[in-house]
Amino acid sequence: LTQVVGENKQNEENTDENKNTEQKKKKRGSIFKKLSSGSKKLLQEQKAKEEHVELENGLACSLVSREAISFEKLKKQVSSPESGKFKTKPVIILCHGAMSWRNQMLLANISAELLAVLDVHILRFDFTGNGHSKGEWRFGNFTTESEDLSKVIDFVKNSLRCQVGCVIGHSQGAASVLNYASHIANQEIGGEKEDVNPKCFVNLAGRYRVPGWDPLTTFGQERQLEVMKNGFFTVNSEWGDDDRIFKITEEALGAYKFQRAADTAKVIFRLRRDSSVRVLTIHGYEDEVVP
Helix, strand or coil: CHHHHHHHHHHHHHHHHHHHHHHHHHHHHHHHHCCCCCHHHHHHHHHHHCEEEECCCCCEEEEECCCCCCHHHHHHCCCCHHHCCCCCCCEEEEECCCCCCCCCHHHHHHHHHHHHHCCCEEEEECCCCCCCCCCCCCCCCHHHHHHHHHHHHHHHHHHCCCCEEEEEEECHHHHHHHHHHHHHHHHHHCCCCCCCCCCEEEEECCCCCCCCCCHHHHHCHHHHHHHHHHCEEEEECCCCCCCCEEEEEHHHHHHHCCCHHHCHHHHHHHCCCCCCCEEEEECCCCCCCCC
16 A cells, blocks of 8 residues: 555656656747747747858858848858958857747747847857758767857858857857867967957857756656666657657766766856957856756
């Protein structure tokens, strides 16, 4: 009888935990999909003007401005590329979070809001293995994501001949952005680069120090049991690409906890004060993922 009661109690606790997990997911989803007044119209206008391109390395990109513009048209706006001067308005690059993609509602909303107040170009892209970009996806692959960002920045500066005004990273994308910022800051200090561009970076809800945090707990109890049984679990994409399946292994989860790049506090600490690189960090009061 004691065993049966204990099992029933455990089942009730599991049910409550699953309900709480689902409620948190719905809440997070509503935050991502909530649009400010006027944003719906902005998003509709933005979608009609967007231009898409796949870079040589397989990265999928979307470009949008206040007016309809193509990548080719943007290149032609520069009258003398050999002069080395940027003659078009700056580009703001947006980087998505883990297992997401460039058209996730939060990024699309930010893009629309920025265009409402700034006369700039907005470029969003999918990291390797995410969204429509080619390549193999790996959990916590910060090194590859920083390299992806470097390639996109090179494309903007060397192919489009535009200046990068700012790079904004959300969630895991923020960690990759800050790692790139730390890298170019060190290059500037070491004299490898004299004129650093970009100099402005935004850390939007990047993971900070969370005592005792285990990445596996983010995926819920069902996934924990799958890892214990199979050594991995899979997650279907929730961001517009139904064919994308992410495989997360026990080994990758273990390695993630010890990655310096995963903790934005450690990365920001490495940014030297005598560098011209600047970082704005933004966290939400109601953020339950990165409290």
